[in-house]
Amino acid sequence: MSHTPSLGIITPKLKASTIVSMLKKGIRSSGRGLMDYRQVEIASGYVRNADGSALVRLGNTVVVAGVKLEIGSPYPDTPNEGALVVNAEFMPTASPTFEPGPPDENAIELARIIDRSLRELKVIDMSKLAIIPGKRVWVVYIDIYVLDHDGNLVDASSIATLGALMNTSLPRVEVDETGNIKVDRSTRLSPLPINNKVVTVTVAKADNVLFVDPDLDEESVAETKLIIAVSDDRRIAGLQKSGIGGLTESEIMQAIDIALKTGSSIIETVTSKIASS
Amino acid sequence: MEKPKLIKENGLRHDGRRPNELRPIRMSVGILNKASGSALVEYGETKVLAAVHGPREIPQRHLLLPDRAVIRCRYHMLSFSTHERKSPVPTRREIELSKVIREALEPVVISETFPRTAIDVFIEIINADGGTRTAAVTAASLALADAGIPMKDLVVGVAVGKVDGVLVLDIDEEEDMFGEADMPVAIAPSLGIVTLLQLNGVLTREEFSEALRLALAGANLIYEKAREALRDRYMKVRVEE
Numbered sequence: 001m002s003h004t005p006s007l008g009i010i011t012p013k014l015k016a017s018t019i020v021s022m023l024k025k026g027i028r029s030s031g032r033g034l035m036d037y038r039q040v041e042i043a044s045g046y047v048r049n050a051d052g053s054a055l056v057r058l059g060n061t062v063v064v065a066g067v068k069l070e071i072g073s074p075y076p077d078t079p080n081e082g083a084l085v086v087n088a089e090f091m092p093t094a095s096p097t098f099e100p101g102p103p104d105e106n107a108i109e110l111a112r113i114i115d116r117s118l119r120e121l122k123v124i125d126m127s128k129l130a131i132i133p134g135k136r137v138w139v140v141y142i143d144i145y146v147l148d149h150d151g152n153l154v155d156a157s158s159i160a161t162l163g164a165l166m167n168t169s170l171p172r173v174e175v176d177e178t179g180n181i182k183v184d185r186s187t188r189l190s191p192l193p194i195n196n197k198v199v200t201v202t203v204a205k206a207d208n209v210l211f212v213d214p215d216l217d218e219e220s221v222a223e224t225k226l227i228i229a230v231s232d233d234r235r236i237a238g239l240q241k242s243g244i245g246g247l248t249e250s251e252i253m254q255a256i257d258i259a260l261k262t263g264s265s266i267i268e269t270v271t272s273k274i275a276s277s
Numbered sequence: 278m279e280k281p282k283l284i285k286e287n288g289l290r291h292d293g294r295r296p297n298e299l300r301p302i303r304m305s306v307g308i309l310n311k312a313s314g315s316a317l318v319e320y321g322e323t324k325v326l327a328a329v330h331g332p333r334e335i336p337q338r339h340l341l342l343p344d345r346a347v348i349r350c351r352y353h354m355l356s357f358s359t360h361e362r363k364s365p366v367p368t369r370r371e372i373e374l375s376k377v378i379r380e381a382l383e384p385v386v387i388s389e390t391f392p393r394t395a396i397d398v399f400i401e402i403i404n405a406d407g408g409t410r411t412a413a414v415t416a417a418s419l420a421l422a423d424a425g426i427p428m429k430d431l432v433v434g435v436a437v438g439k440v441d442g443v444l445v446l447d448i449d450e451e452e453d454m455f456g457e458a459d460m461p462v463a464i465a466p467s468l469g470i471v472t473l474l475q476l477n478g479v480l481t482r483e484e485f486s487e488a489l490r491l492a493l494a495g496a497n498l499i500y501e502k503a504r505e506a507l508r509d510r511y512m513k514v515r516v517e518e
Contacts, residue, residue, distance in 0.1 A: 002375035003340055003395075004347040004383065105376045108369045120458075120478050224380075226474070236485050239460070239476035244383035246470030249489060256482060 002105055004244070011220040019221050023209045028218070030059075034211040037262055038152075040159060044167045044274045051185075052168025052192065054274075056160040059215060060150035062094075065142060065160035067168045067192070071131060071181055072139035082129025082138040086115035088157060094149040109242065110154050111144065114161055117198045117229035117238040118142075124165065125193035131173055136181060138170070140192070151215035154227050154242075158200040159270055166274050168192035197232040197267045201259035205247060212258055226255045230263025280455045283440040290452070292321075296445045299435070299495055304415070304506035306423045314424025316506070318416035320435075321449060322406035327416035329424040332394035346391040350379035352413055354402040360450075374410050381414050381434070381463045381473035387427040396426060407449040408436040414463040414473060415503060422507055431503050432472055434463030435495040437488045439478060444488050446495045460485075462492035466500045 011019075019029060026034055038059035047053035050066035075083055088111035090098045103111070118124065129138040142164065144157045169188040175181050204214040204222040214222055223245030229238035236256065241247065247255070283291050290296065300321030309315035312328035319325075332346050340347055352374040354363050378400065386396065398420065400413045411434030418432040438448035440456035453459050458478025464471050471489075480488060 001349050001351040001397075002372070002379045003349040004342065004345075004379070004388075006340070006342060105372050109373050109376055112369060112373050116477050231479065235479050235481050236476060237479045239474055241377070241471065241474040242380065244380050246384045246465060246468065246472040247474070248469055249471065249493065252471060252474065252489065253486060256485065260482060 011217060015217070016221045019217055020207050023206055023211060028211070030215065034209065035258060035262070037213045037266065038215070040266065040269055042159065042163050042270060042273050044163055044277045050164070051171070052164045054160050054163025054167055056156050056163060058152060058156040058159065058213070060148060061152060061156045062148035063144060063146050063153065063156040063160045065144045065157065065164040067164050068141045068143070069168070069170065070139045070141060071136055071183065074130070074134070074137045078126070079134040080130045081126035082124070082140060084115065084119060084124065084126070084140050084142070086111045086118070086142045086144070088114070088144040088146070090146045090149070090153070094146045098149070109240070110157055113154055113200065113227055113229070113238065113240050114144070114158050117158065117200060118161070121196050121198050121231050121237040123194060123196050123198055125195050128193040131181060132175060132179060135179070149216060151217075151219045152202050152213050155200050155202050155213060158198070158229070159266065162197055162199055162267070162270055163274060165192060165194060166271075197271070198229055198237050199263055199266050199270070200227050200229045200238070201263045201266070202227050203255035203258055205245065205251065210251060210254055210258065212262055226252065228256060228259035228263070230259050232264065232267050234260050234264055236260070281451065283452055283455060284443050290440070290445060292449065296443055297491060297494070299447045299498060300449065302499060302502055304419060304502055306419050306506050306510040312420070312424075314420040314422065314426070316416045316419035316423060318412050318419065320408050320412045320447060322404055323408050323412050324404040325409060325412045325416045326401045326403055327413065327420040328399045329396065329417075329420040329426070330399070331396040331424070332391035332426070333397070335395045341393045341395065344392055345388040346394045346396050348379055348383060348386060348388065348396050348398065350375050350382070350398040350400070350417070352378055352400045352402070352410065354405060354409070358402045358405045377473055377475065378410060378414055378417060381432055382417055382421065384470065384472050385418065385428045385430045385432055385465050385468070386421060387429060390427050396421070405450065407451075407453045408447060408461070410434070411436050411461045411463060411473075415499060419503055419506060423510065430465035430467045431500065432463050432465050433496050433499040433503050434461060434473060435492055435499055436461040437492040437495070439480065439484065439488070444484065444491055446491050460488050460492065462489065462496060464493060464496045466497055
């Protein structure tokens with residue numbers, strides 16, 4: 001059962017009111033403008049044993065995403081395509097308010113937002129992931145671990161996911177005449193086939209002011225957030241209003257415009273950083 | 278299963294509706310005996326029951342808040358509500374939907390009235406034919422109103438979809454399954470705010486803007502029906518012979 005959360009880390013009232021009054025003047029405690037995204041650092045291939053991985057720092061938020069490819073059965077409705085499984089965990093390292101244990105509703109929501117953005121845009125070319133069509137296919141497991149929490153976990157996770165997918169390569173497989181499959185992870189045949197790129201952009205609202213990429217303090221004063229998945233061809237590939245407030249129609253359209261602009265520049269940044277690493 | 282034709286040559290949908298037409302909608306309020314408030318809402322073949330218990334004290338005292346009531350919400354599908362039997366264990370989908378539905382209701386409930394209590398909202402999907410979460414929001418807000426909980430507004434929901442390239446209002450299961458996009462929206466019409474917004478699918482900015490307009494227009498029609506359902510329950514005066 002979902003319940004109204006308690007405050008977690010309590011932001012002192014004085015600090016909260018200062019953050020809000022500054023936002024209303026268009027300034028943020030970090031010195032950023034309302035539409036400024038934090039610096040993104042990405043370490044591609046951070047985990048050697050994963051089939052693809054990336055560690056992302058978004059300001060002081062740290063997320064590692066890893067891809068593991070396993071051989072499995074296809075979904076009955078797509079017998080000749082690979083399958084995708086996305087999971088996220090908020091590690092107790094990230095915040096004193098995170099408890100060990102199975103993913104809570106926030107982690108499940110995060111994983112499902114990213115899952116939908118990848119699936120709907122067909123980011124991974126699943127048609128190239130059949131090994132024995134109709135019987136055996138690659139299952140792409142994407143696991144996201146939040147290591148340090150300073151706000152905007154969804155965007156950091158989505159950037160890490162994109163980075164990990166772009167870093168993923170398919171191992172060599174041999175199928176013998178009896179249908180046994182042998183995987184040789186020491187030989188990499190080709191990169192994971194990718195059709196499109198997608199990232200989410202989170203726009204937060206506090207006291208009727210919209211701003212992008214909230215940090216943890218800003219999230220504590222924000223009434224609500226709109227998470228917008230943006231594709232490399234500037235389409236909207238998913239939406240989620242998250243948090244207890246509401247948005248007007250014009251605020252939603254403003255947030256969309258902010259996201260479409262910001263999203264394509266993040267995709268460019270990630271792509272160039274991975275290419276140069 | 279092959280993808281059926283969702284928009285026919287005459288521009289009508291597979292069930293004969295126009296793109297901007299709702300399914301037949303029925304609502305009844307105050308239909309359970311023991312709950313503080315309840316409502317049964319049907320959008321076509323989608324049938325949702327909502328019950329509210331509280332404000333009340335709960336044994337899980339650590340959940341309570343000193344300055345407001347906590348809202349607890351569970352979206353749950355009956356095992357036979359879907360084509361394939363749904364296992365009774367809570368799915369990740371149900372966990373996520375419980376959260377987004379709670380967050381859709383929070384902005385209208387004046388929870389400060391009842392500190393250190395819980396308001397529990399139980400939503401049972403009796404039959405699922407698309408648009409269950411939006412029908413659930415409508416049912417839940419009617420049940421909250423029926424429970425006499427102070428609210429700033431009702432919240433009503435409807436899903437818009439894109440099928441065969443056409444934006445359509447109040448999509449059913451078939452349109453959801455074979456369509457290109459599904460966008461559930463819930464609004465508090467008098468407050469002028471959107472309190473639930475999700476998009477599963479890919480839309481251009483222009484398509485999204487049009488889809489949102491379509492959803493707002495549809496939700497406003499549902500809002501009128503919801504108010505009527507409350508009036509039916511509470512405003513009819515029985516004339517003694």
